[in-house]
Amino acid sequence: MNSFGCSFGCCLVFSVVFLGQVSTLPTGCKQKPNQIGQYTLKCEGLSLTSVPTGLGPLSFIYLSGSSDHKNNITALRSGNFDGATKLFSLEISWSQIQTVGTGTFAGLGELHNLNLANNNIRRLTANTFKGLSKLRSLDLSGNKDCEFDRTMFTNIAILEELNLGDMNLRKIDNSLFSGLRHLKVLKLQMNNIKKIHQNVILNIPSLQTLDMNGNKLRGIPEELKSKLKAMTQIHISENPLQCNCQLLWLRELAERFYYSKTDASDIICNGPARLKYSSFVNVPKSEFVCIPPKIVRCQQETYSLPEHQRLTIECEFEGDPEPSGIKWRRPDGQLMDGRGTNHGQYEITENGTLIIRSVNTIDDGSWTVTAYNKTASDDLAVSVHVNLSTTPTETKPTRHSTPTAITKTVTDSISTSALTRSGTIRQVSNTTIQTTTTTSKPFLKTVDPSPEEHVARDDGLSVWVVAGAATCTTLAVGGLGAVVWCLVKRSKKVVPSTECLRHSNPKKIVVYL
Template sequence: MDLTFSLWMTLLLVGAQSCPEVCRCVAMKKSGRHSADCSYKDLQAVPLGLPANATALTLSVNRITGLREDSFVDTEALQALWLSYNEISAIAKGTFAFLVQLRAIDLSHNQMTDFPWGDLSNLTSLQQLKLSHNRLEKVPPGGFHMLKDLRSLWLNDNHLAVLSEGTFNSLPLLSQLQISNNPFDCSCKIWWLKRWLENTLVSVPEKESITCAAPEHLKGLVLGKTLTLDCMLPSVQLSYSSSLGNSVLHDGLTLLLHCSAVGKPLPEIQWKIQTLAQNVVINGPNVEGAWDNLLVDATSRRRKGRFLVFENGSMAISEFSKADEGIYTCQAFNEVGSCEASVDVALAGSEKPPVDRLQNNIQASKPQTHPCNKEEFSEKVVFIYLTAVAPKTSSNGGISGEPWPCRSLLLVLLLALCS
């Protein structure tokens, strides 16, 4: 008997010995792959005894209702897993996590309301993911961030109302995307998706079926170029001043940074402070009332902390010292996106800077037609001479001066702006 033929028969018999009775297991001689076909068997669970060397497993068109963490524990060599047209409503976390060789998985036409998204972080070889015709209500931010080889993604015919901005940004090889027939909420949260669909090179079939389910006045309209959404990315203005010489304050320099933002919906403001000693994030105001009223009460200032943020977007840093040097960032964000402006504050020597660099203009980000990213910031050095002349904003945006009888200080600011 031919030696090659004998070897092939041996492999086939070994495969058959570990094959569940309800399945058909085949060893493919040329490719060296092994498949197990268990479709159309009225199965209610994944059968036991699947061949460990199986590279393809078909369980489609059965009555499987759930997948356990150990459902595929003996089939780590799988490259393709077909589970469409079942009744799967629950999948345990970790079910797919160890199937690191998977290239394709089809879970379409089931009853899933959720998915073990964390498992995808291990499936870095995945090229096709079909989750269509289910009841999925959300995709978590960054859910696909590890799928660098993914070519085809099917999310159509689910219950998705919103997709987080950047959902598809981490998929450099994506060539086909199905997202039609979802009940999208066409609020400003979906504005990014409208723009992405208009500009992407990814094939998106059935665009006419990517429609709005809400709000009521947009119901049924296609999420395309002709749809107008009253949304605008935030635009930030950052201005600054000092209370040095203020008759109310006798205990040191107080720096006031004011952040104002426009956009639709009205943006919220967050302050981030980064010094050598600490990193602080302040979400919204931490004090009430007007800034100038609170500064009268030094005890109240100390009780509220070093950094006071007011309802109008202002931040006050009283008794500013070398320890407070660092980067102060105002970030404005709404449902459309975010934008920020930063100022690097430092106390320096008393040498008077050149007159043409004495400026105290409001520094602003320009209105955005695309997300405002840190990489797009422009940088500008602004010198503020605080003592030999008292800065005042003139009608032309320049500075006029009055002598101050006190120690010279130079406040140096490196301003990072949205552009």
């Protein structure tokens, strides 16, 4: 490999004098002036490994390889184009460029056209294009998975033509092009864009040509109707368009401008099934109908699992168009909305599946899944039962040497409430009476209180009692020393007596003896 940008043995080197400046160029490069004295340099298909040096006062430079014979210029750096201060157009495509350094184009204040297509550029920032204050046309197509955001356009705000085709773009931020007030031509062809928000286009006031060919669009927002009517060219062929009521507005425009402004013959319906492969402009208006969203089924209607386990609830949805949104409502009312979104420990996938990374007591109860679009929705309830994984710690009481019957009367709406111990533990309320024979080991006992029950408080703090709509309170029960745990309503969280007062509306009481 020699130092002049050619593979060894493939080319020689010659020198060209530009107004007293020597430019060293690989053999095979062609340079000539045009009728007004502007010089053009072409070094195409030469397997270059670097940018030739000493370029001089050129107006047009073409250093591109081809799909079959790529260059191997892996990086562009500051100083590569020193001396080319009058450069008007620069093309370096098919060259396997991976990085473009800050200041690479700093001295190219007259550059109007820049083509970096079909390289492997990994990242672009505002500094990448610093100094290109007159740039009008930028082609970045074919740089797959390149990272950039709206700040990339900070120093090239007067762009008129932008090509971001074949870059494996999946989503377009609503404000990505909002700073490009002079942009007339936008090419987003051959990407993987499934949806495009109306603001992406509405934020470009001067746009005349839009190329969305070869994406994954199933529809186009009706809010773009007036904008599209004012444009010159719209290309939307090779998209899986769903020919339903939400695209009827576009079909209505066909009679007015489709044949003259759009490649209409290539616009084909992908669905519904009865219209598949039909020409979009030839489908009768009466065929553009919609089917409301429907939740066909979920894998299970009820899920029961231990606390802290991962839970996945997958459901099947249908409708035409397919539901634009899926939302899940937790038993306590908290809403998670949006496909492909994360909400803390909750995730809604693109297909609407709910993933709870670690179920907790707050997840216990009836969940509601909703499939919706602009005009209709459908709901389905899914029950989740979280099995508590912890057991309250036993508090060992100091017992009397002789078993004693212990009784305490609770006033208010409960006529009588007592805990007794005389070979049997007995819980009495105004709803039920349950009896369990004691054993030598501690055990759990669960009682569902009536919603009308209230509580009474007494000194001693030996036993905690939970009832109905009231908070936890205490009863003195002599030497029994029982410990009551409360299972809080909604969250169904078992809490010890010291925390019980913080919770209202408990659903059950658990007595641990």
